[in-house]
Amino acid sequence: MATLTSRDKDYSKWYNELVVKAGLAENSGVRxxxxxxxxxxxxxxxxxxELDRLFKETGHVNAYFPLLVxxxxxxxxxxxxxxxxxxxxxVTHYRLTNDPDNIGKLIVDxxxxxxxxxxxxxxxxxxxxxxxxxxxxxxxxxxxxxxxxANVVRWEMRTRFFLRTxxxxxxxxxxxxxxxxxxxxxxxxxxxxxxxxxxxxxxxPVIKGLKSPxxxxxxxxxxxxxxxxxxxxxxLQAGTSHFLGQNFAQAFDVKFTTKEGTQEYAWAxxxxxxxxxxxxxxxxxxxxxxxxxxxxxxxxxxxxxxIARKEEHLINLLPSLEKLEKLxxxxxxxxxxxxxxxxxxxxxxxxxxxxxxPIRIAFGPKDLEKNxxxxxxxxxxxxxxxxxxxxxxxxxxxxxxxxxxxxxxxKNFRESNIHTADTYQEFxxxxxxxxxxxxxxxxxxxEEELQIKEETKATIRCIPLDAxxxxxxxxxxxxxxxxxxxxxxxx
Amino acid sequence: MATLTSRDKDYSKWYNELVVKAGLAENSGVRxxxxxxxxxxxxxxxxxxELDRLFKETGHVNAYFPLLVxxxxxxxxxxxxxxxxxxxxxVTHYRLTNDPDNIGKLIVDxxxxxxxxxxxxxxxxxxxxxxxxxxxxxxxxxxxxxxxxANVVRWEMRTRFFLRTxxxxxxxxxxxxxxxxxxxxxxxxxxxxxxxxxxxxxxxPVIKGLKSPxxxxxxxxxxxxxxxxxxxxxxLQAGTSHFLGQNFAQAFDVKFTTKEGTQEYAWAxxxxxxxxxxxxxxxxxxxxxxxxxxxxxxxxxxxxxxIARKEEHLINLLPSLEKLEKLxxxxxxxxxxxxxxxxxxxxxxxxxxxxxxPIRIAFGPKDLEKNxxxxxxxxxxxxxxxxxxxxxxxxxxxxxxxxxxxxxxxKNFRESNIHTADTYQEFxxxxxxxxxxxxxxxxxxxEEELQIKEETKATIRCIPLDAxxxxxxxxxxxxxxxxxxxxxxxx
Numbered sequence: 001m002a003t004l005t006s007r008d009k010d011y012s013k014w015y016n017e018l019v020v021k022a023g024l025a026e027n028s029g030v031r032x033x034x035x036x037x038x039x040x041x042x043x044x045x046x047x048x049x050e051l052d053r054l055f056k057e058t059g060h061v062n063a064y065f066p067l068l069v070x071x072x073x074x075x076x077x078x079x080x081x082x083x084x085x086x087x088x089x090x091v092t093h094y095r096l097t098n099d100p101d102n103i104g105k106l107i108v109d110x111x112x113x114x115x116x117x118x119x120x121x122x123x124x125x126x127x128x129x130x131x132x133x134x135x136x137x138x139x140x141x142x143x144x145x146x147x148x149x150a151n152v153v154r155w156e157m158r159t160r161f162f163l164r165t166x167x168x169x170x171x172x173x174x175x176x177x178x179x180x181x182x183x184x185x186x187x188x189x190x191x192x193x194x195x196x197x198x199x200x201x202x203x204x205p206v207i208k209g210l211k212s213p214x215x216x217x218x219x220x221x222x223x224x225x226x227x228x229x230x231x232x233x234x235x236l237q238a239g240t241s242h243f244l245g246q247n248f249a250q251a252f253d254v255k256f257t258t259k260e261g262t263q264e265y266a267w268a269x270x271x272x273x274x275x276x277x278x279x280x281x282x283x284x285x286x287x288x289x290x291x292x293x294x295x296x297x298x299x300x301x302x303x304x305x306x307i308a309r310k311e312e313h314l315i316n317l318l319p320s321l322e323k324l325e326k327l328x329x330x331x332x333x334x335x336x337x338x339x340x341x342x343x344x345x346x347x348x349x350x351x352x353x354x355x356x357x358p359i360r361i362a363f364g365p366k367d368l369e370k371n372x373x374x375x376x377x378x379x380x381x382x383x384x385x386x387x388x389x390x391x392x393x394x395x396x397x398x399x400x401x402x403x404x405x406x407x408x409x410x411k412n413f414r415e416s417n418i419h420t421a422d423t424y425q426e427f428x429x430x431x432x433x434x435x436x437x438x439x440x441x442x443x444x445x446x447e448e449e450l451q452i453k454e455e456t457k458a459t460i461r462c463i464p465l466d467a468x469x470x471x472x473x474x475x476x477x478x479x480x481x482x483x484x485x486x487x488x489x490x491x
Numbered sequence: 492m493a494t495l496t497s498r499d500k501d502y503s504k505w506y507n508e509l510v511v512k513a514g515l516a517e518n519s520g521v522r523x524x525x526x527x528x529x530x531x532x533x534x535x536x537x538x539x540x541e542l543d544r545l546f547k548e549t550g551h552v553n554a555y556f557p558l559l560v561x562x563x564x565x566x567x568x569x570x571x572x573x574x575x576x577x578x579x580x581x582v583t584h585y586r587l588t589n590d591p592d593n594i595g596k597l598i599v600d601x602x603x604x605x606x607x608x609x610x611x612x613x614x615x616x617x618x619x620x621x622x623x624x625x626x627x628x629x630x631x632x633x634x635x636x637x638x639x640x641a642n643v644v645r646w647e648m649r650t651r652f653f654l655r656t657x658x659x660x661x662x663x664x665x666x667x668x669x670x671x672x673x674x675x676x677x678x679x680x681x682x683x684x685x686x687x688x689x690x691x692x693x694x695x696p697v698i699k700g701l702k703s704p705x706x707x708x709x710x711x712x713x714x715x716x717x718x719x720x721x722x723x724x725x726x727l728q729a730g731t732s733h734f735l736g737q738n739f740a741q742a743f744d745v746k747f748t749t750k751e752g753t754q755e756y757a758w759a760x761x762x763x764x765x766x767x768x769x770x771x772x773x774x775x776x777x778x779x780x781x782x783x784x785x786x787x788x789x790x791x792x793x794x795x796x797x798i799a800r801k802e803e804h805l806i807n808l809l810p811s812l813e814k815l816e817k818l819x820x821x822x823x824x825x826x827x828x829x830x831x832x833x834x835x836x837x838x839x840x841x842x843x844x845x846x847x848x849p850i851r852i853a854f855g856p857k858d859l860e861k862n863x864x865x866x867x868x869x870x871x872x873x874x875x876x877x878x879x880x881x882x883x884x885x886x887x888x889x890x891x892x893x894x895x896x897x898x899x900x901x902k903n904f905r906e907s908n909i910h911t912a913d914t915y916q917e918f919x920x921x922x923x924x925x926x927x928x929x930x931x932x933x934x935x936x937x938e939e940e941l942q943i944k945e946e947t948k949a950t951i952r953c954i955p956l957d958a959x960x961x962x963x964x965x966x967x968x969x970x971x972x973x974x975x976x977x978x979x980x981x982x
Contacts, residue, residue, distance in 0.1 A: 029564055029621045030609070033557035038637065041554045063532045066524035067611075067642055067658050068580065071587070073520055075597045085587040089559065090599050091611065092583045094646040096562070096576040106566045108581050108608055117599055118521070120558075120582065120611070130520045146529065151558055151642065155585040167558050 006288045011232045018282060019161040022291045022355050025278075032159040032166030039355065040278065042299035044169065047277055048149065050201050050296070051171065054193050060145045060173060067151075068118035069127045077251035080125055083218020087155040089120040089166075120153040125219060125270055128174045129248040136176060136266055138257045143186070144176040162279035163236075163491050170274035176249075176266045178256065183267035184222075187243040190271040191224040194239035202277065203294040203407040204228050204284045205414055206238060207437075207486060209462025214446050217270075221245035227461045227486065229414040230283040233435030235461045235488035238280050241271035279491070284410050285379075291356030292378055294406050295399040302328060302395060303357045304337040305348045307364025311341065317363055320388060324361075324373070327392045333399070353378060358402050359395060379405050420484065424452075424475045427487070431456055437488045441481035443474035451476060458487045497779045502723045509773060510652040513782045513845050516769075523650040523657030530846065531769065533790035535660065538768055539640065541692050541787070542662060545684050551636045551664060558642075559609035560618045568742035571616055574709020578646040580611040580657075611644040616710060616761055619665045620739040627667060627757055629748045634677070635667040653770035654727075654982050661765035667740075667757045669749065674758035675713075678734040681762040682715040685730035693768065694785040694898040695719050695775045696905055697729060698928075698977060700953025705937050708761075712736035718952045718977065720905040721774040724926030726952045726979035729771050732762035770982070775901050776870075782847030783869055785897050786890040793819060793886060794848045795828040796839045798855025802832065808854055811879060815852075815864070818883045824890070844869060849893050850886060870896050911975065915943075915966045918978070922947055928979045932972035934965035942967060949978045 004021065005013045019025050024040030036044065052062070068091055075081040095112035099105040121127065128146075135141060153167045162168075173190060177183040191208055198206045206226035216223040220242035228238050249255070249265035258264050285292040295301050304321055308314040321337055328335035338348050345362065352360055362374040372385045375395075379402050386394045417436030421427035430438055442448060442460065452475065453459050467483040474481045495512065496504045510516050515531030527535065543553075559582060566572040586603035590596040612618065619637075626632060644658045653659075664681060668674040682699055689697045697717035707714040711733035719729050740746070740756035749755050776783040786792050795812055799805040812828055819826035829839050836853065843851055853865040863876045866886075870893050877885045908927030912918035921929055933939060933951065943966065944950050958974040965972045 026622075026625075028557050029618065030557040030559055030561060033559065035557070035622050036555040038552040038554045042552065045553065061529040061533065062536065063529045064527040064535075064660065066519050066521040066526070067644065068521055068524065070521060071597060071599075074587075075595070078595050081587075081597060082589075085589075085597055088585070088587050089582045089609070090584040090587065091580045092599065093581040094579070096565075096572075096579050096581065096610070098573075098576075104566070104569050106562060106572060106576055108562075108583065118580070119587070127520065131517075131526050134517075153558065169555065 004288055004290065007231065014288070015279075015283065016161060018286060018290060024282075024291075025161050030166075032156055034161055034165050036169075036275070039299065043281070043293070043297055044275060044278060046297045046299065047201070048171070051197055051273065052147075052149075054197060055147050055171075055173065058189060058193060060147045060175075062148065063146050064148060064150070065124050065127050065131065067121055069121050069124075071117045071119060073126045073130050074119045076126060076130075077219050077248050079247070080123075080219030084122040084154070088122055089153045089155055091118040091120065121150070122152055122154045123270075123272075124148065124150070124152075124172055125174065125244070125248055125268075126252075129252040129254060129268070132174075132176055132266070133252050133254045136254050136256050139178045139259050142176055142178045142256065142266065143182065145173075145186075146175065147171055147173045160279075162275050162282075165275075168275045170272050173269070173271040175269045176254070177269070178258065178264075178267070180245075180267050183245075183269050184243050187222070187224055187241045187269040187271065190269070191226065191239070191241040194241065194271070194273060195226050198226055198228065198238055198280075199407065201294070201296045202281050202284065203296075203403055203410060204238070204280060205407065205411040207462060207464050208466070209464040209486065211240075211462060212446075212449055212460045212485070214449060215460065217242045219244060219247050221247070224465075225462050227488075228280055228284065229417060229437060229488075230280070230491065231413070232283070233417050233437075233488070235437065235486075235490040236276075236280050236283065237461070237490065238277060239271070239273040242269060244268035244270060285406050286356065289350075290354030292406070293356035293358060295358045295403050298356065298358050299334065300336045300352075300355070300357050301333055301399060302335040302359045302361060303348075303352045304335065304361045304363065305345050305352070306337070306339065307345050307362055307367075309341060309344065313365070314339065314341065316365065317368060320368060321363060324388065324391060328395065331392050331396060333392070333395060359398060377402055379409075418486075421475070422472070427452075427475055428456060431458055431489070435489070437461070437486050439484040440487055441472035441474045441483075442485045443477045443479035443481055445477065448474060448476045452487070458489050461486045461488050461490060495779055495781065498722065505779070506770075506774065507652060509777060509781060513847065515773075515782075516652050521657075523647055525652055525656050527660075527766070530790065534772070534784070534788055535766060535769060537788045537790065538692070539662070542688055542764065543640075545688060546638050546662075546664065549680060549684060551638045551666075553639065554637050555639060555641070556615055556618050556622065558612055560612055560615075562608045562610060564617045564621050565610045567617060567621075568710050568739050570738070571614075571710030575613040575645070579613055580644045580646055582609040582611065612641070613643055613645045614761075614763075615639060615641070615643075615663055616665065616735070616739050616759075617743075620743040620745060620759070623665075623667055623757070624743050624745045627745050627747050630669045630750050633667055633669045633747065633757065634673065636664075636677075637666065638662055638664040651770075653766050653773075656766075659766045661763050664760070664762040666760045667745070668760070669747065669755075669758070671736075671758050674736075674760050675734050678713070678715055678732045678760040678762065681760070682717065682730070682732040685732065685762070685764060686717050689717055689719065689729055689771075690898065692785065692787045693772050693775070694787075694894055694901060695729070695771060696898065696902040698953060698955050699957070700955040700977065702731075702953060703937075703940055703951045703976070705940060706951065708733045710735060710738050712738070715956075716953050718979075719771055719775065720908060720928060720979075721771070721982065722904070723774070724908055724928075724979070726928065726977075726981040727767075727771045727774065728952070728981065729768060730762070730764040733760060735759035735761060776897050777847065780841075781845030783897070784847035784849060786849045786894050789847065789849050790825065791827045791843075791846070791848050792824055792890060793826040793850045793852060794839075794843045795826065795852045795854065796836050796843070797828070797830065798836050798853055798858075800832060800835065804856070805830065805832065807856065808859060811859060812854060815879065815882060819886065822883055822887060824883070824886060850889060868893055870900075909977075912966070913963070918943075918966055919947060922949055922980070926980070928952070928977050930975040931978055932963035932965045932974075933976045934968045934970035934972055936968065939965060939967045943978070949980050952977045952979050952981060
């Protein structure tokens with residue numbers, strides 16, 4: 001097992017190597033698309049199930065809408081269409097036929113051209129609001145609280161495992177409401193759900209905020225986001241929730257009769273998270289030995305490695321191991337024993353470290369004598385011994401402790417990498433020497449935002465929802481500002 | 492709530508009305524594609540979770556492969572490519588741009604033509620075996636036991652809710668093995684998993700069999716299937732499992748080093764079920780009042796309807812209702828109370844019948860006095876009274892009984908609609924007068940199969956795995972045959 005490039009040496013290279021070597025994903029034969037491998041997919045399944053549970057707890061149901069969207073529907077909401085037009089995969093034909101010049105090969109059948117082209121959904125507002133039109137007549141039909149788990153395609157020129165791929169997996173919530181306030185409350189509620197998921201399950205602290213107008217989702221009146229800090233100080237947008245106003249209702253003519261008998265357009269939200277979260281998870285916790293997973297999202301939480309290289313040695317250890325494994329399972333701990341005799345315990349240790357298993361248990365003849373197990377935690381590398389008789393309880397406590405330790409470590413890292421800058425000079429110096437997030441004053445204009453972006457590559461990540469009132473002078477224009485916003489270079 | 496067309500009058504119309512009125516699915520703005528509505532999707536989720544559990548229990552893991560397949564990969568396995576070429580949606584461009592002649596409209600950007608067209612997967616053997624090539628070097632890398640939950644597109648000219656749609660949701664297992672026998676065992680094992688799922692969860696009896704060569708999956712050496720009988724006597728293929736031989740390994744050059752050090756091509760299987768199962772479920776159990784769901788797949792297993800039209804009457808009933816609901820939930824019964832005061836109890840009864848809720852509980856002032864609930868079962872319409880004190884236990888037993896009753900009813904129906912025919916004349920008469928399945932002798936030739944199909948529209952559904960040895964004379968050619976095969980008209 002070759003070692004990884006260290007993070008200090010080349011963070012980007014470390015990330016790519018880690019994704020491949022830990023068996024999370026690999027490039028496919030399709031440009032910009034990856035294969036999500038079983039181990040990576042198992043982590044995604046845990047995320048998905050947890051998010052799905054949180055959505056259902058907050059009153060949402062799942063449904064499924066078509067992958068292919070007729071161009072005329074797609075272009076109905078103009079801002080949304082304009083925002084995504086540049087990255088749309090388009091289906092133009094519905095048949096292949098034999099190549100007359102090349103036996104055994106196929107060509108697109110020119111006779112099978114579609115009358116209207118179909119866009120592979122980059123997002124589903126258009127097809128969904130075209131459907132909601134038939135579902136919404138009266139205030140009694142509202143709210144509609146629907147989520148969809150789906151694949152989407154956005155043709156990206158520069159792609160990166162999980163963070164930016166031409167096809168990705170995601171969920172997209174699409175809700176319709178009778179009042180503006182209710183829609184805004186929904187958008188904020190789902191932002192809270194995302195933040196709660198990020199912090200409690202991914203052990204990843206996030207800043208909740210609003211996007212600046214230029215960074216809003218195409219077709220939204222307001223975009224809320226959660227922003228996380230990666231280990232290299234760069235920001236990663238981990239989820240967005242949009243208040244869409246009446247834009248889609250107007251584009252698709254979705255009106256309803258109010259309690260008072262008037263006609264009004266419905267109010268909308270949409271909100272999404274994607275397999276991008278996998279990238280965020282990796283870059284929040286992992287180290288030079290490989291992946292580090294928070295226990296809540298680890299497909300294997302505890303790996304048991306017998307210290308034995310021969311069948312006859314293994315046999316002595318088995319009864320205790322099997323009992324421990326069984327007890328763990330009864331307590332809903334995701335445990336696995338690595339009994340393979342081909343590889344050495346040392347090789348296995350490295351392998352399970354690479355895969356980020358939170359707790360490794362080693363159990364050899366000496367441990368058997370002492371009725372103990374050797375326990376190593378992946379997050380700190382610390383080793384300890386537990387007596388077999390109360391091992392499960394201690395393992396449970398340790399899993400909780402690892403989850404908390406990871407969160408606190410990430411939070412401390414972030415806190416010590418949020419800087420304030422009061423002048424543009426200071427801003428640029430911090431960006432070059434320290435990186436991280438910079439809290440600074442902004443005059444609210446697109447001009448200033450754009451110039452800073454062009455000159456420094458830092459963008460406004462968000463206007464934090466909990467930003468304190470603070471009078472200040474904006475970085476470039478010198479205009480007055482009443483609160484700081486968060487700037488950073490971003491993924 | 493308008494009533495449904497009766498099954499006797501027009502089975503096909505009844506089916507379409509039921510799908511829409513019960514809130515399972517509806518047509519979308521995209522030709523041949525449907526919207527799976529929340530109630531339909533909730534049933535699909537239960538199916539999916541159960542199948543997923545069965546796959547994992549049999550050692551399979553999930554992964555995800557790209558939606559879009561480059562034409563050169565797609566055409567590599569020629570038989571497979573030929574089989575699906577006629578129904579492929581093809582992406583030819585990756586960008587839309589503003590229509591210069593029509594402000595606010597978009598056109599496909601002629602500058603953004605792909606060098607190589609991408610096929611929207613109709614099935615994933617090609618992209619997956621192109622990936623396995625890099626995963627398989629040695630016998631130690633085998634078996635690979637992977638499943639994928641995904642959407643696929645097959646351009647169908649005549650579509651029907653769930654049964655045949657241009658896009659559908661499915662799972663596709665793709666496994667690789669070191670030996671032919673192991674691959675055949677896998678294909679048969681997964682057929683058993685499908686049959687087990689159909690019978691235990693869908694309460695739908697199935698016949699396990701082999702397809703005739705002409706009905707095999709394109710690229711398979713052998714196709715196993717489960718065939719179910721719908722209420723109109725027609726057959727529905729509910730799942731298939733394919734032994735793919737070394738066809739894909741040869742097409743994608745997937746060789747491995749055997750234990751003995753030789754090089755061999757890997758052996759393959761694939762197996763799939765889809766949202767088509769929703770159609771099978773509907774057409775196995777439902778009646779003129781609407782959907783009938785087996786309890787295992789019912790999103791709501793028990794609906795509680797208070798007999799009260801005013802708040803002050805409802806209030807008296809609530810403590811008992813809430814207690815009952817809580818007890819049911821503690822026992823993992825999917826229960827819901829319908830407390831809405833806008834609709835009458837009678838309206839609610841009809842609504843929940845339409846939606847196929849297995850058990851309806853009515854609870855009014857007189858029931859409160861007597862400490863009882865009125866219980867109606869959806870499958871038989873039978874009514875009974877349970878005392879509140881042991882209601883949950885009796886509800887559990889009733890759910891089990893409904894599940895069994897549905898299975899037995901469907902099985903009896905099927906048994907009484909399997910006929911044997913010994914002459915072609917008899918065969919045609921049965922087909923015209925009784926329908927159902929016909930067990931008859933076939934000479935094994937494609938000619939005979941085709942002529943029967945053309946003349947009667949009946950196809951060979953399968954050669955049952957448990958067919959008895961029986962000497963006979965084939966229907967048309969008069970050649971000798973050693974066992975009967977199942978003919979039927981099919982969905």
